Every structure is written in C-alpha cells, then in structure tokens.
Amino acid sequence: MSAATGPAPAPAHVLRPATRADLPAVLALLADEEAVVDPTTVVVTEAYERAFAAIDADPRNEVLVLLDGAGAVVGCLQATYIPGLGKGGAERALVEAVRIRADRRGAGLGRTLMAHAVTRARSRGCALVQLTSDKERADAHRFYAALGFARSHEGFKLAL
Template identity: 55%
Template sequence: MLVGMTDLIFRAARRADVPRVIELLNDDAVARSRGVVPEVGAGHWAAFAAIDADPNNELVVAEIGGEVVGTFQLTFIPGLSRNGGERAQIEAVRVAREHRNQGIGRAMMVWSIERARGRGCALVQLTSDKRRGEAHRFYGSLGFAASHEGFKLQLL
C-alpha cells in the first residue's frame, strides 16, 4: 500500500495538466500498439475544452505532492432505463508506471464510485480493452462484473 496515501488528492484536471494526461494515456502497451503519438495536438485541446465545459463530464487527476500520478474520466449519462437513473461511465483510467501497485488505482476507483453514488447514479460502468487481462482482474476485485459484450465501429 502507498505510504502517505493521505497525500493523494483528486481534483479536476486543468489545461496545464493536459500534456501529462496524454503522456499517461499513451504509456501502455495497447496504446503503443496503435502507434499513438504522445504529442498534444489540436484535437486534445478541443476535447479538453469540451469536457471542461460539460457538467456531465469530469476529467480527474490524482496528485501526490504536486505531481500528477493518475487520471480518469467520469461521464454521467442520463437515460430512460433503470427508471430514468443516471449512469456513470469511467474511462481512461491510468496510473503512472512508477506509481503502480501502490493502491492509487484502487483509491481512484473508490473515489469514482463514491462520486457517482453521491450524484445519485443507478449504475457505474466501464469498458476495458480485451488485451488488458491485469486490468480486468483489478476491476473484478472492486466488484465489477463482465456483464456485456461491447462493440465498436472505428470512424477515424
């Protein structure tokens, strides 16, 4: 477990955090297999502006001593299913390589779930690339169940 977990804070990402968030998103084998270029481009800035302006989206960073060590995005989705209950979608969960296996990812997920619960969500959901077996085991340890088969259609 992380020594000094009390130093771990969660906050809304700021524009200045975007390069670090992109670095974290690109620091995994799946991203590298797609040939992702870690440079921040116009698309990233536009996406950040849209997320930042949308009350149903939160880009969150985990920070220790002023260093961003993790990130995730929460999207709150209204819907008619589940008696009109809102659902929270957790995406793009990443912990910096040098800070993995210290409890940060678990703390991020617990924080996300509590944020969704506090907002009155009926469900928390996430997706994970099929090649991320270790991540699947991690999500299972938090009580998530593989309940659906997901489909994607690549447009760009």
C-alpha cells in the first residue's frame, strides 16, 4: 500500500444464510432493542438449537445474516417461502425478525438487508413479500413504507 492510495477499501456488506456458528450473534440481535448485546453473553438453549436446526433443514425457511466488511454480523432476518393458491399459485415470502445492530442503525443497512431479501424472493419466483411489524414500532413502519411496502391487512394473533 502506498501513501497515495491509502488502505484497501473494506469489502461491501455480504448477505448469506446463517450457520449454527452465527446463532449467538442472531440471538443477540433479536434481544438488542436499544443497546448492543454481546453475543458471547447469549445463552443458546436447547430450544434455540432445535429451532435453528429445523429452519436450517427446511428449504422453505432461512435465517439470513448481513455481515460488515470485517465479517461481523450486523443484521439478520428470517424468510419463509409459502406456497399458495392465490396469485396464480406463486410463492410469497414472509419476512420476520428483521434486526440491525443498535450501534449500526441509521446507516442504510436495513435498506441493504431488505433489498437483498426482496431480490432473493424475486429469484425464487415469489409474487410478493409480506411482513408484519409490532403496532408500537412507528419508526419501523415508516422504514417499511419508504421501501415501498403498503399497509394492506389487519393482523391477528392467538397466543397458545
């Protein structure tokens, strides 16, 4: 490296399917609401192990991680590809558990993560991407609307 050129630029962010080794970092992101949670402090329970193994074994489910140029997990989401009889029999992608690490929010990583997810859904032939967001998350609602997502349904849940 010469003084004129400076250090080589860091590689762009990479989206890839999560591996078992990423599980603590993904769980840390899911626990991270306002502050970064250290993945080394996350307890990976047997229930998390079973859930990840089931997702990993199912070709219609995936957890995706967004890595920064240094290889750190800075974002994640889960995508489920659902076959259906509507939309001409096309699949739809359901996106859940979208998270960007607290100290990296506001830098366009969420936009990058969602753009990759939409591209993956499109490449599978999905006719639409759908998601739900907690009614209290006004910032998330503005974010999804800015990406072109439209409010189209009222959701209901039944805890079992």
